[in-house]
Amino acid sequence: MSGMRTILTSLTLVGAVGASYGVWAIIVPGEEKKKELLKNLPESNPARMEESRRRNALMLQVLKDAAETKDNIARGYGGQK
Template structure:
């Protein structure tokens, strides 16, 4: 009885994995769709890429300024005096 249970459990696990893989292969985009998605990424547009770099640089500067001050900048704008 234990051997039959092991065989049934193993086949159920293999079946579940097969169904999962089948569903994944149906949902996943094809090569043409992947190329289209990559083409439409913001990083592929040079203007948007420069905007992102500039925004990231500004955020890094704000974080550096916040690290150098002893004021609690999370409470509001300006220094707490």
């Protein structure tokens, strides 16, 4: 009886590993899908990349200004009245 239990447990474990691998193989995109995703990233378009750089520079400037002032800029830019 113990031998049969060991065999069934082993088969169950192998089946679970096989099912997990099957699900993983279905979910992971193929090479063509990966290339398409990479092509549509913002970094691949120079105009969008420049726009992102400009936006990041503006955000860093706002953070720098906020760090240098004692005013609460969350209530509005320019301080309290």
